[in-house]
Amino acid sequence: MIAATWADVAERLRARGLRSTPQRRLLLDVLARTSGHVTGAALVERCRELDPATTPSTVYRTLDVLEELGIVRHAHGADGREEYHVLPESEHGHLHCSRCGVSWEIGAAEARALVAGLQASRGFVADLSHLSVGGVCAGCASA
Amino acid sequence: MIAATWADVAERLRARGLRSTPQRRLLLDVLARTSGHVTGAALVERCRELDPATTPSTVYRTLDVLEELGIVRHAHGADGREEYHVLPESEHGHLHCSRCGVSWEIGAAEARALVAGLQASRGFVADLSHLSVGGVCAGCASA
DNA sequence: ATTAATGCAAACGGTTTGCACTACT
DNA sequence: AGTAGTGCAAACCGTTTGCATTAAT
Numbered sequence: 034m035i036a037a038t039w040a041d042v043a044e045r046l047r048a049r050g051l052r053s054t055p056q057r058r059l060l061l062d063v064l065a066r067t068s069g070h071v072t073g074a075a076l077v078e079r080c081r082e083l084d085p086a087t088t089p090s091t092v093y094r095t096l097d098v099l100e101e102l103g104i105v106r107h108a109h110g111a112d113g114r115e116e117y118h119v120l121p122e123s124e125h126g127h128l129h130c131s132r133c134g135v136s137w138e139i140g141a142a143e144a145r146a147l148v149a150g151l152q153a154s155r156g157f158v159a160d161l162s163h164l165s166v167g168g169v170c171a172g173c174a175s176a
Numbered sequence: 177m178i179a180a181t182w183a184d185v186a187e188r189l190r191a192r193g194l195r196s197t198p199q200r201r202l203l204l205d206v207l208a209r210t211s212g213h214v215t216g217a218a219l220v221e222r223c224r225e226l227d228p229a230t231t232p233s234t235v236y237r238t239l240d241v242l243e244e245l246g247i248v249r250h251a252h253g254a255d256g257r258e259e260y261h262v263l264p265e266s267e268h269g270h271l272h273c274s275r276c277g278v279s280w281e282i283g284a285a286e287a288r289a290l291v292a293g294l295q296a297s298r299g300f301v302a303d304l305s306h307l308s309v310g311g312v313c314a315g316c317a318s319a
Numbered sequence: 320a321t322t323a324a325t326g327c328a329a330a331c332g333g334t335t336t337g338c339a340c341t342a343c344t
Numbered sequence: 345a346g347t348a349g350t351g352c353a354a355a356c357c358g359t360t361t362g363c364a365t366t367a368a369t
Contacts, residue, residue: 052323052368074358088326093359095324108310109252114358128300137300147290148309156314157271157280163310166291167251171299195343195348217333231351236334238349257333 045102056091057098059084064105064119069138070127073107073115108163118162126164132173139164188245199234200241202227207248207262212281213270216250216258249305261305269307275316282307 042061043053063079071079073093080087096117099105106118118125126144128137139147141161148159185204186196206222214222216236223230239260242248248260261268269287271280282290284304291302 047369050323050369054324054368056325072358077358086326089359090327090361091325128294128298128302130300131303137298139294143293143297146293148311150286150289151271151282151309151311154286155271155280156317157273157309157311158317159271159309159311160274163274166294166300166302166307168291168294168300168302174299174301190344193344193348197343197349199350215333220333229351232334233336233352234350 042099042102042104046098049102051098056080056084056087057095059087060092060095060099064099067119070108070116070118070136073117076117106162108165126161126166128170129165129167130170130173131167132169135170137170185242185245185247189241192245194241199227199230200238202230203235203238203242207242210262213251213259213261213279216260219260251305251308269304269309271313272308272310273313273316274310275312278313280313 043058046053046057059080060076063076063083067076067079073096076096077087077089077092080092096105096107100107104120106120108116108118125141126139126147128139129135130137144161144164148157148161148164151157151159186201189196189200202223203219206219206226210219210222216239219239220230220232220235223235239248239250243250247263249263251259251261268284269282269290271282272278273280287304287307291300291304291307294300294302
């Protein structure tokens with residue numbers, strides 16, 4: 034979404050004295066096709082599908098750079114892996130069903146409503162991009 | 177807390193045809209002194225302090241057994257490590273401050289209130305023992 | 320020409336496994 | 345005696361790092 038954003042990443046990189054390389058363009062391609070969240074390992078794999086020569090270190094290093102640019106953000110999934118969120122999506126949380134393994138997103142508004150009480154009662158400012166709730170989804174619960 | 181519980185774990189083990197060994201007793205000792213949550217690695221280390229001969233595999237295998245007995249339950253911490261919760265504590269969630277690194281517990285009632293909306297709107301039954309919210313605590317926020 | 324970025328390979332940390340051995344019951 | 349549990353060592357997975365090489369600027 035917002036295709037223009039992806040196009041000027043190269044420019045944004047150059048503005049910082051960084052470089053646009055084929056490997057980075059590849060990862061950006063993959064990210065552009067990715068909505069929501071992916072694990073680092075999954076990104077490595079998807080890149081390797083398009084270019085088998087892809088190496089993990091380059092992917093992870095590029096992700097670091099993209100995070101500094103604000104293009105991705107990382108959190109921790111229910112299984113403990115690094116989970117990358119593709120921007121410019123707004124902040125959102127996740128519901129992870131422990132039965133079927135599917136992850137569901139909850140929007141910013143809903144997420145904010147969830148944690149509003151925490152701020153009121155404890156002064157704890159939740160980071161919505163790290164909010165992840167485990168449990169059983171409606172489908173599995175009724176099955 | 178509830179010291180008697182720890183004492184009859186050996187019995188509970190035997191009832192299932194399982195055994196009480198020095199290594200298991202050691203881990204139970206460590207767990208008895210542990211309130212709240214610990215990572216698996218931390219448990220290995222604490223055991224090793226008391227008995228340097230402790231090996232990780234035994235600790236992790238024992239934790240599996242204890243989980244089946246309902247004595248511990250595991251979740252995933254903010255940094256992705258296995259995090260063990262010592263029972264018979266009631267269900268509770270965690271707040272993890274990304275600035276000072278401290279974890280705070282939120283009680284069952286509070287946690288339930290947080291996720292009540294999820295069940296109402298989506299039929300998603302949250303597992304409170306896996307509920308973990310990242311953010312910035314009151315102290316760090318005001319500093 | 321500079322120096323950022325790559326690829327390799329090796330190391331990491333936490334956890335898991337296979338297998339022969341030990342010891343609880 | 346029988347079998348659950350142990351210790352070792354090696355493997356695992358995702359991620360990170362050092363270093364010499366390549367290539368974008």
